[in-house]
Amino acid sequence: MTYLHDIGKYFLMIKETFVKPTKGKVLRVLIFKEIDDLIIGSLGIVAFISFFVGGVVAIQTALNLTNPIIPKELIGFASRQSVILEFAPTFLSIIMAGKVGSFITSSIGTMRVTEQIDALEVMGINSLNYLVFPKIVAMCFYPFVIAIAMFLGILGAYIAAVYGGFTTADQFLTGLKDDFIPFHISYAFIKTFIFSFLLATIPSFHGFYMRGGALEVGKASTTSFVWTSVSIIVVNYFITQMLLS
Template identity: 80%
Template sequence: MQYLHNIGAYFLMIAEMFRKPTKWSVMRRLILKDIDDLIIGSLGIVAFISFFVGGVVTIQTALNINSPLIPKYLIGFATRQSVILEFAPTFISIIMAGKVGSFITSSIGTMRVTEQIDALEVMGINSLNYLVFPKFIALMLYPFVISIAMFLGIFGGMIAAVYGGFGSLEDFVT
């Protein structure tokens, strides 16, 4: 029963987030700041991890294909399938959950300790709309981060295949 009560509280918070919206000029600035902090600020670690995961998947696939009857282009195919279907979404989601979750928690926690949230409420500003809505909109761009991770994973796999001597560029692209 407690579980159903918690779900109801979450729905009430979501509904409150859309009530009494902040002025668009202020909200636009907050959304752009959160896009910079949450999405653009995460691209470095996303690029680093994706590139090397793609390379590792290619190397592991190439080393495990022993039969001369299996064509070399299957290394690129297996890398593409693995990166797109599993590794990019899974690894990047785990990394982003930790990075974005800790960033949001620390920023809102700091605002609570320094009584900035209380000040927003005293001024008549909907604190949920002011604090949560921009983060919600910024995280709508998360699929683009996953797309970048997929591209960089496949690119890292291509570099590993070509420079590791596991196949030619033409085989990998095929």
């Protein structure tokens, strides 16, 4: 029953986020600040992880190609498919649930604990619109992060495969282009866009409705990470089922 209550409360929060808007001038500043915190601030870690995981995918594929009948082009093909279909949109979103999600939960939770949210409400400001809406708008830029992750993941795979001596550049590039289905890119970005909404709203929900002190802020961040990850995995399953099968 608690879960059902929380799910209902989550949807009511989303509804409340889009009504009674904050003054446009103030909102614009908040959106730019959130883009800086959530998007620009995540580029470094995303680039680092993507590059090296891309490399590992290529090496693992190469090391498992023990049968000489299987062409070396498969390394490029497998790297592309892994990075574009799952690693960049899903795996990175789970990492972002830890990085961005816990930042959102702890910052909003701290505002709750220190009565800053009460201060906003006393002034007659819709605190949900003020705090959550800019995060949702900022996270609309999250697909750009994933596009960069896709590029760097494949670049990492190329460098690891070619300079690691597992395949030639021509073989890798041939595999990379082989059987390319453009819809896979659309599929990846559709789910990224949905994940970005989950990444902005679920951690906000856990921060906004938390009660207690510093310890509870920590607990809320952990709970938020768990629920955001679970939601991403479940939603990923259903989107994949709907769009690819």
